[in-house]
Amino acid sequence: MSAWTIGYAVLLYVAFTVLVGGVVYKIGIYAMTPAPLRIPTMPAPRTRSGVAMRLGREVALFASLFRGDKWAWIWSYLFHVSLLLVLIQHLRYVLVPVPQWLVFESPFGSYAAFVLLISLAGLLGRRLMIARVRFVTAPSDYLILVLLLLIAATGALMRFVDRANIVGFKAFIQGVMALHLEPLPLSPLILVHVASVAGLMVIFPFSKLLHAPGVFFSPTRNQVDSSRLEAQGAGDASAADVSAQPQAHAPAMREGAR
Amino acid sequence: MSDIEVPVLQDYVPTPELKPGAMSHLKPFKASPEHQAALGFPGTLVDDWQEVAIRRLGELVDGSRALRVYLDSCVKCGACTDKCHYFLGTGDPRNMPVARQDLLRKVYRRYYTWAGRWFPWLVGATDLTEEVLDSWYSYYHQCSQCRRCSVFCPFGIDTAEISMAAREILDSVGVGQKYCNEILGKVHKIGNNLGLPEPALRNTLEGLEEDVKDATGVDVRFPVDVVGAEVLLITPSADFFAEPHIDGLIGYAKVFHQAGISWTLSSQASEAANFAMFIGSREQMQKVAQRVRDAAIALKVKRIVVGECGHAWRVAYAFWSTLIGPLDFLDPRYPRPQHICEVTEGLIARGALKLDMSANDDKVVTFHDSCNVARATRMGDRPGGQFTVPRSVIRSVCAHFVDMDPATIGDRTFCCGGGGGLLTDDLMELRVKGALPRMQALNAVVQDNKVTHMAAICAICKTQFSKVLPSYGLPREMVISVHQLVGDAIVLGAKD
Ligand code: SF4
Numbered sequence: 001m002s003a004w005t006i007g008y009a010v011l012l013y014v015a016f017t018v019l020v021g022g023v024v025y026k027i028g029i030y031a032m033t034p035a036p037l038r039i040p041t042m043p044a045p046r047t048r049s050g051v052a053m054r055l056g057r058e059v060a061l062f063a064s065l066f067r068g069d070k071w072a073w074i075w076s077y078l079f080h081v082s083l084l085l086v087l088i089q090h091l092r093y094v095l096v097p098v099p100q101w102l103v104f105e106s107p108f109g110s111y112a113a114f115v116l117l118i119s120l121a122g123l124l125g126r127r128l129m130i131a132r133v134r135f136v137t138a139p140s141d142y143l144i145l146v147l148l149l150l151i152a153a154t155g156a157l158m159r160f161v162d163r164a165n166i167v168g169f170k171a172f173i174q175g176v177m178a179l180h181l182e183p184l185p186l187s188p189l190i191l192v193h194v195a196s197v198a199g200l201m202v203i204f205p206f207s208k209l210l211h212a213p214g215v216f217f218s219p220t221r222n223q224v225d226s227s228r229l230e231a232q233g234a235g236d237a238s239a240a241d242v243s244a245q246p247q248a249h250a251p252a253m254r255e256g257a258r
Numbered sequence: 259m260s261d262i263e264v265p266v267l268q269d270y271v272p273t274p275e276l277k278p279g280a281m282s283h284l285k286p287f288k289a290s291p292e293h294q295a296a297l298g299f300p301g302t303l304v305d306d307w308q309e310v311a312i313r314r315l316g317e318l319v320d321g322s323r324a325l326r327v328y329l330d331s332c333v334k335c336g337a338c339t340d341k342c343h344y345f346l347g348t349g350d351p352r353n354m355p356v357a358r359q360d361l362l363r364k365v366y367r368r369y370y371t372w373a374g375r376w377f378p379w380l381v382g383a384t385d386l387t388e389e390v391l392d393s394w395y396s397y398y399h400q401c402s403q404c405r406r407c408s409v410f411c412p413f414g415i416d417t418a419e420i421s422m423a424a425r426e427i428l429d430s431v432g433v434g435q436k437y438c439n440e441i442l443g444k445v446h447k448i449g450n451n452l453g454l455p456e457p458a459l460r461n462t463l464e465g466l467e468e469d470v471k472d473a474t475g476v477d478v479r480f481p482v483d484v485v486g487a488e489v490l491l492i493t494p495s496a497d498f499f500a501e502p503h504i505d506g507l508i509g510y511a512k513v514f515h516q517a518g519i520s521w522t523l524s525s526q527a528s529e530a531a532n533f534a535m536f537i538g539s540r541e542q543m544q545k546v547a548q549r550v551r552d553a554a555i556a557l558k559v560k561r562i563v564v565g566e567c568g569h570a571w572r573v574a575y576a577f578w579s580t581l582i583g584p585l586d587f588l589d590p591r592y593p594r595p596q597h598i599c600e601v602t603e604g605l606i607a608r609g610a611l612k613l614d615m616s617a618n619d620d621k622v623v624t625f626h627d628s629c630n631v632a633r634a635t636r637m638g639d640r641p642g643g644q645f646t647v648p649r650s651v652i653r654s655v656c657a658h659f660v661d662m663d664p665a666t667i668g669d670r671t672f673c674c675g676g677g678g679g680l681l682t683d684d685l686m687e688l689r690v691k692g693a694l695p696r697m698q699a700l701n702a703v704v705q706d707n708k709v710t711h712m713a714a715i716c717a718i719c720k721t722q723f724s725k726v727l728p729s730y731g732l733p734r735e736m737v738i739s740v741h742q743l744v745g746d747a748i749v750l751g752a753k754d
């Protein structure tokens with residue numbers, strides 16, 4: 001068993017633990033932090049199911065971003081959708097035997113790699129070219145994009161150019177999962193790909209990547225518009241106004257006077 | 259105002275070139291030690307301010323999920339960067355919402371996150387230096403907490419929450435803003451923002467009764483402290499004496515009079531405004547709100563109605579239940595609390611008011627959605643009622659109504675430029691420049707649709723517009739209260 005194999009296996013165990021542990025910890029903190037005041041951005045849904053719809057639109061369609069910035073929406077939507085397809089395709093390293101639906105998904109997941117690359121280039125390009133965005137960019141923002149580009153590029157190369165090590169790599173992953181190590185094929189592409197994926201997993205719970213769980217905990221988006229006591233019954237205050245009140249110049253008015 | 263460079267109105271508001279530091283000189287006057295002490299804040303910068311500020315920041319984050327999630331989640335996508343009227347008006351990149359958040363975020367990251375502690379240069383984390391504190395004072399007082407940015411943020415990050423927290427931290431180390439803190443002191447001592455004592459208030463209201471009698475021949479009352487009245491009206495104190503607010507108050511009185519609803523003001527809670535929201539102090543906000551609950555109970559009223567005031571309606575609608583609730587001692591047949599526009603709309607819908615629209619025939623009216631009403635509250639039963647209810651009221655009393663550019667109304671409305679505790683002369687440059695997007699949209703309907711008036715339902719908006727309209731070559735009298743239109747159209751005593 002080579003030192004590479006052991007080193008990379010350990011790396012994956014550590015990265016996985018940090019990712020899952022960190023995100024679970026953060027979610028726990030988010031859930032436990034009180035949100036005493038009602039601050040939904042209005043107009044907000046008046047029911048829980050309405051809020052679920054609102055969050056669904058944010059997560060599935062990036063609805064607010066769409067209203068805010070069309071180009072940012074295009075690039076980030078393409079990025080997230082292609083990333084999702086690629087990730088699903090990677091399930092073939094985990095699920096044995098590969099289920100039928102995954103076989104069907106695979107071409108989509110494979111070619112999504114190109115969309116992934118293009119959208120990452122778009123995201124990086126606008127970060128560099130739009131002065132407003134550049135102004136608020138920290139080195140870590142570039143670092144995350146560069147990591148993702150590395151991951152996507154090496155992944156695409158392995159899928160479409162240098163396919164020789166895929167079978168061996170699958171065996172390695174299976175071994176890692178079974179706690180029974182198989183040798184890691186020593187291809188530079190694999191080494192870079194896996195190391196950068198592990199890097200991204202490790203920084204996830206310490207970085208802006210927390211936006212993924214964060215969106216579900218955002219009070220402006222997940223609160224129900226229910227903070228005032230609404231009129232009971234038909235809620236028709238005006239009907240009550242008229243029936244409960246006498247005519248004009250009413251005695252009630254007079255009583256109200258000093 | 260002469261030395262302020264007023265932006266030129268164009269066909270649209272261009273996204274400005276970045277002018278770093280363009281507004282860093284602007285700082286509102288600091289609160290005096292007495293004003294600070296009255297609110298329980300240190301009078302001057304405390305010696306161990308760094309420690310105090312960092313500790314307070316931690317406490318605030320521990321107590322607010324919003325703050326915690328927002329400080330973690332921003333991906334620097336830039337969608338919010340061109341949404342703030344202060345950025346559009348000044349070009350200062352620190353007035354881009356995300357950059358404004360970052361002033362606090364970089365300190366939070368430095369002291370409270372692993373990445374910021376070990377790799378500050380990588381994640382843009384910085385120590386809390388005097389310079390940073392200074393930039394907080396400057397730029398967190400260039401945010402009107404209008405929440406326009408939060409509408410477009412993919413995670414709903416609300417810069418208002420962050421600027422409120424920053425102001426609370428500043429107060430806790432002894433650097434308060436004069437305008438807000440002085441006013442809060444007056445509310446505690448005298449009962450309203452203007453410092454109008456009870457005798458003066460009664461006097462003013464008596465004068466108003468006479469004015470209305472002279473103008474209409476009808477005894478419309480403006481009652482104070484009437485025990486057992488049906489409605490307690492909580493309204494901004496500007497309504498008691500300043501134009502154009504006062505015509506709104508006359509409008510409310512005519513509505514109540516004509517509908518036969520007994521109502522009263524309270525001398526103890528003669529103020530709807532709650533500036534504690536602006537300085538982010540929940541404790542102060544609770545204290546100010548408590549006056550309303552106490553007054554309602556003492557006066558044995560059945561309903562609380564809130565007058566035309568944006569942030570007050572936010573506090574009432576969204577926060578009262580938490581701060582002073584539940585208001586379950588009030589009549590359950592009505593929303594608790596209720597907005598004056600809801601009352602009027604309901605009455606109009608029931609035909610309880612006789613209206614003569616021709617009274618407003620000389621006007622072509624547009625409506626300014628006030629940010630707090632638009633993005634933090636509702637009226638009526640349906641989401642979005644905060645947009646339709648006031649418009650429906652205006653349309654029932656005025657034949658000529660035109661909306662401004664849809665991108666500048668509704669939940670995308672632009673702040674007047676004076677909200678969030680910035681309505682002070684020492685921030686006039688910011689107020690003039692920040693009004694640009696609204697002025698632009700208004701000017702467009704003035705040119706294209708011959709709009710003569712802009713109605714509003716917020717005391718801050720009305721004051722701000724009266725002040726800045728002339729800078730843009732528009733008459734200050736353009737801005738009016740929605741209930742002035744109502745009051746002018748009501749035919750008193752004519753109900754059958
Ligand atoms: S809340 Fe309003 S004033 Fe403050 S940063 Fe956002 S858009 Fe600007």
Ligand code: SF4
Nearest residue numbers: 332333335336338411
């Ligand atoms: S829109 Fe939201 S996530 Fe994007 S930069 Fe602004 S605050 Fe950050």
